[in-house]
Amino acid sequence: MSDSIPERGPKFRRRAEARPDEVLDAALELFMEQGFAATRVEDIARRAGLSKGTVYLYFPSKEAVLEGLVRRAIVPIADSALEALGSYEGDPRIVISTVIRMIGHRFGDPRIVAIPKVVFREVLGFPHLAQMYRTEVLDKVLPVVSGLIRRGVEQGYLRQVDPELTVRSIIGPMLLHLVMAEVFGITPAGGLQFDKLVDNHLSILFDGLSAPPSAKTWSSS
Amino acid sequence: MSDSIPERGPKFRRRAEARPDEVLDAALELFMEQGFAATRVEDIARRAGLSKGTVYLYFPSKEAVLEGLVRRAIVPIADSALEALGSYEGDPRIVISTVIRMIGHRFGDPRIVAIPKVVFREVLGFPHLAQMYRTEVLDKVLPVVSGLIRRGVEQGYLRQVDPELTVRSIIGPMLLHLVMAEVFGITPAGGLQFDKLVDNHLSILFDGLSAPPSAKTWSSS
Amino acid sequence: MSDSIPERGPKFRRRAEARPDEVLDAALELFMEQGFAATRVEDIARRAGLSKGTVYLYFPSKEAVLEGLVRRAIVPIADSALEALGSYEGDPRIVISTVIRMIGHRFGDPRIVAIPKVVFREVLGFPHLAQMYRTEVLDKVLPVVSGLIRRGVEQGYLRQVDPELTVRSIIGPMLLHLVMAEVFGITPAGGLQFDKLVDNHLSILFDGLSAPPSAKTWSSS
Amino acid sequence: MSDSIPERGPKFRRRAEARPDEVLDAALELFMEQGFAATRVEDIARRAGLSKGTVYLYFPSKEAVLEGLVRRAIVPIADSALEALGSYEGDPRIVISTVIRMIGHRFGDPRIVAIPKVVFREVLGFPHLAQMYRTEVLDKVLPVVSGLIRRGVEQGYLRQVDPELTVRSIIGPMLLHLVMAEVFGITPAGGLQFDKLVDNHLSILFDGLSAPPSAKTWSSS
DNA sequence: AATGAATGAGAATTCATTCAT
DNA sequence: TATGAATGAATTCTCATTCAT
Numbered sequence A, B, C, D: 001m002s003d004s005i006p007e008r009g010p011k012f013r014r015r016a017e018a019r020p021d022e023v024l025d026a027a028l029e030l031f032m033e034q035g036f037a038a039t040r041v042e043d044i045a046r047r048a049g050l051s052k053g054t055v056y057l058y059f060p061s062k063e064a065v066l067e068g069l070v071r072r073a074i075v076p077i078a079d080s081a082l083e084a085l086g087s088y089e090g091d092p093r094i095v096i097s098t099v100i101r102m103i104g105h106r107f108g109d110p111r112i113v114a115i116p117k118v119v120f121r122e123v124l125g126f127p128h129l130a131q132m133y134r135t136e137v138l139d140k141v142l143p144v145v146s147g148l149i150r151r152g153v154e155q156g157y158l159r160q161v162d163p164e165l166t167v168r169s170i171i172g173p174m175l176l177h178l179v180m181a182e183v184f185g186i187t188p189a190g191g192l193q194f195d196k197l198v199d200n201h202l203s204i205l206f207d208g209l210s211a212p213p214s215a216k217t218w219s220s221s
Numbered sequence E: 001a002a003t004g005a006a007t008g009a010g011a012a013t014t015c016a017t018t019c020a021t
Numbered sequence F: 001t002a003t004g005a006a007t008g009a010a011t012t013c014t015c016a017t018t019c020a021t
Helices: A016-034 A041-048 A052-058 A062-085 A092-106 A110-122 A127-154 A163-184 A194-207 B019-034 B041-048 B052-058 B062-085 B092-106 B110-122 B127-154 B163-184 B194-207 C016-034 C041-048 C052-058 C062-085 C092-106 C110-125 C127-154 C163-184 C194-207 D019-034 D041-047 D052-058 D062-085 D092-106 D110-122 D127-154 D163-184 D194-207
Strands: none
Touching: A016 A041, A016 A052, A016 A062, A016 A110, A041 A052, A062 A110, A062 A127, A092 A127, A092 A163, A092 A194, A110 A127, A110 A163, A110 B110, A127 A163, A127 B163, A163 A194, A163 B127, A163 B163, A163 B194, A194 B163, B019 B041, B019 B052, B019 B062, B019 B110, B041 B052, B041 B062, B062 B092, B062 B110, B062 B127, B092 B127, B092 B163, B092 B194, B110 B127, B110 B163, B127 B163, B163 B194, C016 C041, C016 C052, C016 C062, C016 C110, C041 C052, C041 C062, C062 C092, C062 C110, C062 C127, C092 C127, C092 C163, C092 C194, C110 C127, C110 C163, C110 D019, C110 D110, C110 D163, C127 C163, C127 D163, C163 C194, C163 D127, C163 D163, C163 D194, C194 D163, D019 D041, D019 D052, D019 D062, D019 D110, D041 D052, D041 D062, D062 D092, D062 D110, D062 D127, D092 D127, D092 D163, D092 D194, D110 D127, D110 D163, D127 D163, D163 D194
């Protein structure tokens, strides 16, 4: 029992410390594919290469797995977003572009998009999940972004806009791009192409849809 | 026949024609509040003022209720959207504004937003729901919108943008506004205020975030 | 309702007194096809050209329909069988042949075989049905048959056999013929052919399987 | 049953391999007593000393239990019957007697008769059960028996009879004996007494009911 | 630590029966 | 009489969770 038992289990022996993470990985995939309710604990176990009982060794309940999933994802998100947005001083359009591109890049990784997708899906059923996500992620990130915009307006970089509402204009198109692709399978001709979306989006976001000569004659109100 | 006792409690109300709609109304509320999986058929019945069995009188399964919900909502959506977008000829910004405002207005009615919310939530678990929604709503509406944009570009009203991707920039901010409010309870100071969101959004959409003088010095690429 | 309403209902108007019988007819078919438990009251009603509620106008419960079915079938069976067997005095082989042929003939009518088939199927679940069938049919018919055999033995027409057990030898082959055909779809080449079965059976029953010369050397004990 | 309780109560007996058989045993008893439809899965579980869920651990549905029951019974039946009938060469009456006696003996065991009884009862409701039983049992056994008879006729041991129809005369009386006893509780004075039935039956089968002197004057046609 | 057999509460669905019309 | 909408008890089946090994 002490050393070489290579033929036990279908896979090579793994370090026990990695187990909880493997469970979360498996759960993430499944919750994303079918939702929390439709995923059986045994499915999670199987996909993680474990038995049902073992899952309960690391998580007291199925709901705890979902919670663990969100918790695990929360720290790096808030961290890296705030880090990038952090204390930049100059033209906010540069930071915004940078961050948007970074987010766009990250969302190319299915492991990363999966988290918000699962959260969106399940929060209504588990309000304290929403609470957690809001407190740990949104309440930290949103004020920074709107602060950035406010400063941009004050410093003359940006037109007079409502900073809070403008956050929706910055992030919304990317969310929709994802939703269309993931939920309905609607992508542009060549695939997800987040890069192109970001280019098109930033161009409109900063310079508007209107053709230059029309700027005088057009009024959106 | 002898004596008429019409007020004998909620039982035997005999309004057969209205029943399916009452069931759908109740189901919509519950699916929205807790999701499809967490809603028991008995809950639906109770909220509709019926007994469990009666629900099955009109719908062969719980899933059929969900389907009926989507089906009921689909026709008016596609209709009214296409009607508004229809065959407008002039400056597309006027149509876009009009439609966006119309959508914004409609989304003020919780009965109306509820449908896409439920669809988004459950679609992963019921792929043919996605199919239905896509075929009946998205595949009809999206091409019209991107056609509008394409024409706007060709006729010089709009800058050179990718029509398909630009759809995301038009609708995305509104989706995010809703998601933030409904999923995480994050609204601007005074409530949902869809009107203000729409104004802010359209202003940015057409004229861009950048302050006018900066147009020369800024490059979004 | 006053005079000529030929287009109401799928069939010509029938006299109300026939209703209970129509219900029993429908029930018989269905109980035979699928068994009592698998037959819904609504199925019975539909096949009888009535509505569910109307069935309850004539029978207080589903079980009462089954009971009514058996009751209706019992009288003529006992009657006609006893009549034929009744008070015959001469060679019992003639009566037995006659009755067997009569039974064989009757069993050609699906409406008639259906009754014992349904009874066999359901008696275990409704013991008082068995009781009824036994008291009304079997306890009347069997003693007459074994009495006939006993007398045949006493009068030298038949070999020394056990009259009670011999009843099984007389009727059993016909039962098996039916069971094989109805339950497993196993019939002789040209169909049910009850006539041929009866001929073959009677020939063996009275004269035995053994070839004549072997009679001396063979002993069945 | 009386003593050896491996203590610890009925829970967690951990005898995984025996379980399916225990379930089948319990189901057999119940299906026989009350029929398939009237037996609840929980009843089966309870009688097997298990919980409802455990039944589903081994059988995916109640119907699968019924199927398993038949499947389990089928192999030994066909095997032992064919073995006995197999390749006998001489006087077929000896084999027939032997097999009939063997069957008679076996049918003394309630566990064995139960199977065909359940099959007969439920087969109309589950046609593929009939299919299975027919293919695996009847289609194997019947041709062997009729072949035996045909050979007996050819070799002069038996009178000119129809081999296929004669099968009914051989087996039918035993079936009826069982049906009368099990369905209606009608047995000869001293109980089932299969031995006596078999003796009486074989005597008639081979030598006929008719008293010897009458052979000339009697004609069964 | 790991397993998977066993449990039982809970949910979907069916259908006999009732009753206002 | 006749109808069929409405009811709810009963039943099948699922699956999170426990626990002996």
